[in-house]
Amino acid sequence: MTFWKILIILAEGAGYTILVTIAAMVAGLAVGLLTAVLSRLHRKYVDIFLDVYKYIFRSIPVLVILFLVYFGLPGIGIRVPPFLSMVVSLGLVSGAYLAEIFRGAMAAVSNNEMMAAEAAGLKRTQIFSHIILPQMFRMSVPGMINEFTSILKYTPFAYTVGIPEIMKAAMTLAAMTLRGLEIYLAAGIIYFVIYKGFIMMFAAVEKKFHIPGLLVE
């Protein structure tokens, strides 16, 4: 079996890796954004709940959360399919980190601009959607890229719940051929290519939405 053939076999699992990464990114963004928005309400009990959530999900390893969701929840009668388990686990962990990134970016939005918007007569929801949110997203880009690459690097855990992604394919192939060095090297190359692809995509998005003097360089 040539190295090229190994690459092709492993690349078949890359589809799942990309799918899990994108789905977890979307889930993480949704959770992170919701958390950041709720934290702006400054309600005592909401804040406590959000702090506990962020603290827990940033402290416990993803694999533990994944096992809790996939292997633990059936114990109380909740069966979560493998793909959903992976997306929920990664989404919750990633959301906890993204919430902090968003919180920092929101704090960086100029108070003067918000006061000007208020003085002009814009509603709070309009100030949030037209002033805070667009700036927050732009200022969060470097942090988001960091977080999304972390998600990609967590995706190999998907093999533990039976998702046939790159690592699952690599382990099966290595067990059959005993050519671990080439196979895992090939897996590394494929992850690198995916990583590079995502980075190029993010860079294009960053460039498109770049605003002079606003983005954190």
Place this chain on the structure above:
Amino acid sequence: MALIEVKNLIKNFDGKNILRGVNMELHEGRSKVVMGPSGCGKTTLLRCLNLLIAPTAGQIIFKGNDITRPGVDIRRLRQDIGFVFQHFALYSHLTVEENVTLGLRKIKKMKKKDAVEKATYELERVGMFDHRNKYPAQLSGGQKQRAAIVRALAMDPAVMFLDEPTSALDPQMSREVVTVINKLYLDNITMLCVTHDPFLAKYISDSIVFMHEGVVVAEDIAERLFYDHDDPRIRQFFLSVIDHR
């Protein structure tokens, strides 16, 4: 009837009396400048007048309605007041044109085409049309302040509030902005401006209100306040600000 009438306005912050019974009037088509030493309550007064800061006591009558009474539509009131800030406060993620059209579209509910037309007209008035597609970070201080003035002016407010519009600018940029505000003055735009700048005050005001420690101590035309006033507090203030220029 005055457009704005302020009666015995008081504002306390953490036990400190910032405004200690301010009384003043502003009539439609007139321009008034508020001057006084730092900490005398000028900016607080301006912010109380459009309820960015809630007054502790007193009355503000705007267009015949007491806006300090509960239940007043604050957003509706603010649409009638164009506010220009010392540090420009342009929305940094929007171009100059978008800064101007945001309020027109979201508050006045104008169609995009109409909002752009209005913005174009106002930007041309102050020589900012060529800069319409630039972001705030790409503008000089004077251009930023002119854009901020246009943003406020485009909403066709009943009155313009200007909070130290030239104090963050160097003399040349300051002159640019004074020229623009002077043009508004000559167009009979109702204005209330807070400033330390006697040059600006002289060229944009019908009268100057002098505040000291939270109260209005004098109101007169520039020439009579600036030079050899009987009140030592006023004389001292203008001696220092005029000398420093």
